[in-house]
Amino acid sequence: MEVILKPYQLKLKHTFTISRESHDVQPSLIVQLNDDGFLGLGEATSNPYYNITVEKMRDAISALIPEIQAHKNKTPEAFWDVFYPKLKNNMFALCALDLAFTDLYSQKQGKKLYELWGYKTENNPLTDYTIGIDTVEKMVAKMKELPWPIYKIKLGTKEDIKIVTELRKHTDAVFRIDANCGWTVDETIKNAIELKKLGVEFLEQPLKADDWDGHKKVFETSVLPIIADESCQVEGDIKQCHNHFHGVNVKLVKCGGLTPARRMLNEAKSLGMKTMVGCMTESSVGISAIAHLLPLLDYVDMDGALLLSEDIANGVTITNGVINYSTKNGVGVTLI
Template sequence: MKLQYHVIDTPFKDTFTISGGRSKSSQPALIVSLSLGPLTGWGEAPAISYYDVTVEKMVREIKAKKLFIEKFALTDPERYWHYLHHLLPEHPFLVCALDMACWDLYGQMNRTPVYQLMGSTWQNTPLTDYTIGLDAIDKMAAKIKAMPWPVYKIKLGAADDLAMLRALRQVTDSPFRVDVNGGWTYEKALEMLPRLAELGVELVEQPMARAKTDWDLEQMQALYNASPLPLIADESCVRLSDMKGIEKCFHGINIKLTKCSGITPARVLIREAREREMKVMMGSMNETVIGSAAIAQFLPQLDYVDMDGPLLLAAPGGTGLTIEAGKVSVSGAPGLGVRPGPLPDQPM
């Protein structure tokens, strides 16, 4: 296989802010490709500062390991993922991008869309939400008015969360999904959840920070037992080892391909969640069409999805994937079925 990579930095339509005051005006990412003969598979790894993931670090790893990444004889994407997992153990985002590209290439080699390779048919696909980042309440309301949508994801974790949600409820009847990014204490979560239920909230992602002590874990379990709404683990469930006992704290998990390191491990996480009779959501890290197409392959297997990156960014970054009124459509072409837009030259 031949490996190439491109560094991109796509502006957001609006500054994107989550709890903790974490804001960004653009989304840097690494686009990778794996080619074999006339076929090329594509993958994407966004750079996320609070996970200490930068394009510079990923490029350094590619330069150091390029020959090893290329030399693998592709017969099975899962075998390639295990190879990459051991080759790049400290770089799950980069492994994810290469895993995406591998599945895309393998699907093209077999003239089959990836979702069919995973045994799915394109039916019963959930609607994607549209995210409203933290901002002044009037600006958040204006964004909802400007983007009528069947379901919204509302970022919370500010001092005026309840007033904010009540104001937003005045401008739309669409269901809300609330994402706190671990921004509440146990006491605030216990107070807020019943009120959110009254305001048409469908679910709550990561109300409290990931447990670090036994006491944190006990509080999560107590909140789970008291909650009138489904609680979905995000930061608390990144990889397979996090699944132990997760069903005692959450009703479902939100899988991020980048954080779990790709399509291959995400399939395992879904199986583990289903065995625990948990709901499965898949989320995004503001990927362009390339990374979003990998998420889309899982849609027939999901209960909820948050894959609005191409809508939040100033440019979708490719073709072959469309999102209209929450409905996600794929091209049906082999592999991921997408192609990137114009890309900058590969860095030296």
């Protein structure tokens, strides 16, 4: 099996701003596994919040290439179990490797990935489209540029209610709010009351990740559901999030790929929590992988490739929030 690592600089259509950072380019690593005439693809993007760079991912995977080749005949679950101890300090790298191997395995079985898992796709949720923090005028312009049924609005400023009030004047779409750890407990409880009046569906990660006392108070008091993101990174976090959040947003890069994500989502569902998967501004390689988890989800945020000025792959397509699968087996993606 041939292992190829390809770094990319994904250029965004607009400067993307959240409560703690802004960027115009998203570095990304593509893992390509070639074997028996099949080609599997995986992806993980860099992230300063988690201290992950493309170079760190590339070096971590490069050091394991002989072992990767030696385990080519395992199932994705067994493959993940082999490499988790070796990459547990770089889950982003593990994610890219897991996605590529799972794609390769599914193609070898002659099935689309969701078919391999036995999932039915008739009731898949719609994806939202993200509006980053900006001037109100520019946020409105971004909505008008791409009319959409559900918007995820990034907040974490002192003018958040004014921003949403103004945005509401221009669309009847559902709003979801992501404060990226930018609010206090009191702000969250107070803001939730006003935001509910403005047609907001839920709040995502309003408090800092480790403020568990605060999460508990907000969980018990907020008039809107609260979804964990930064507080829910790996499998062990699901139990801790239970009774502190109404749902969890599982990110493939943070948990180490599709293999653990499925387990996390099933555990959350068994605890009566809402399930969501989010993206980290991946190209269609990473976004197409998310699509196969849709039957497990209540909500999804898989607009990463839509935020790019130019994609590097063909995979799932998204029209007005509806996700359409590729005709190709596996994850269903090819590099351009």
